[in-house]
Each structure stands twice: as C-alpha cells, then as structure tokens.
Amino acid sequence: MKKAVIPGSFDPVTNGHVDIIRRASRLFDEVVVLIGVNSSKKTLFTLSEREEMLRASLSGFPNVTVDSSSGLIVDYCLSHGAEYIVRGLRDAVDFSYEHELEINNRFLSERVETIYLSAGSDNLFVRSSSIREFLSYGVDVSSLVPEAVVEYLEKRRS
Ligand code: ADP
Secondary structure, three states: OOEEEEEEOOOOOOHHHHHHHHHHHHHOOEEEEEEEOOOOOOOOOOHHHHHHHHHHHOOOOOOEEEEEEOOOHHHHHHHOOOOEEEEEEOOHHHHHHHHHHHHHHHHHOOOOEEEEEEOOHHHOOOOHHHHHHHHHOOOOOOOOOOHHHHHHHHHHHO
16 A cells, blocks of 8 residues: 655645645555644644644545644654655755755655655645735735635634
C-alpha cells in the first residue's frame, strides 16, 4: 500500500493545496494532509480551525485524512507507514526551498522519498500568505479558496 504525507501550514487551505491533494489522492492509496504545529510560528487560524477547513474542503476524497504533528515530518512518516512526502511547486523559489528541505529529510531517513507536483496554471500565484493579507483588507478571496472555506470565513465574520 502506498501512503503519502502532504505537510504544510494550511493557514488557510487554498485552491492550490486542494489541487495538489486531489492529484496525489489519485497516485497513492492513502494520503494524510499533515498540519505542522510550530509553537514559534504565529498563524492567523488556530490548529482546530485549519483542521476544520481542511476536512470540510476534502470531504470528497475518501482516501484523504487530516492530522497534525509538532514533530519531524520524517518521524511522522516512519511511525505511520508512509514512504512518500508530496510537495507542491509553484516556481523556482519554491524549488530551491523545497530541495533543501528534501536534502535535510533524506539525511534524517532514506526510507522516505519526496515527490513534487507542479502547481496548476490557475494556482501559480495562489499562496496562503497573500490570502491572509487580502483578508486583512476585506478583499473577496472566494475565487482562491475552496467553497467550504468561503462558507467558513463568512460564518466566522457574522
Ligand atoms: P503556503 O506556501 O501557501 O503558505 P504551505 O506552507 O501550507 O502553503 O504549503 C504546503 C505545501 O503546499 C507546500 O509544498 C507548498 O509548496 C504547496 N503549495 C502551496 N500553495 C500551492 C499552490 N498554489 N500550488 C501548488 N502547491 C502549493
């Protein structure tokens, strides 16, 4: 059974994330979307909000689950029987960051392989940090995030 972990902050989950998750769900038997918990990193949405938004956005993918971890991604993979990490690449900046991460992860364990999926053309410029900034100015982000997230943001505002 091939199991993959897709780690990230998902603060909040975007159309770009969902595209990568959807494509990974067709390549692997099981996919775990793993929210990395880093107490020194301030996030706009709490862990449970990010979990809730991910679960609502991914309900159509039966082989995808959501989990969180404050430890090393590689340790999570090894203890949960996942041999693959999937990452999305938007551009060369993403690649150089991701490549360094991959080298570090391989140093930790050669049993976990990193696989890259390129961003779809609609999502090349979609990033959580821009969405957070747009939200702070009251900009409509509904074309950039899954429908379930739009509803979630509306509910939170009211
Ligand atoms: P962001 O980079 O938007 O803050 P995360 O840190 O949560 O998002 O990233 C989790 C993973 O999703 C990373 O591998 C990142 O490169 C990927 N990713 C983020 N946005 C996109 C996108 N628009 N298209 C493809 N992959 C993406």
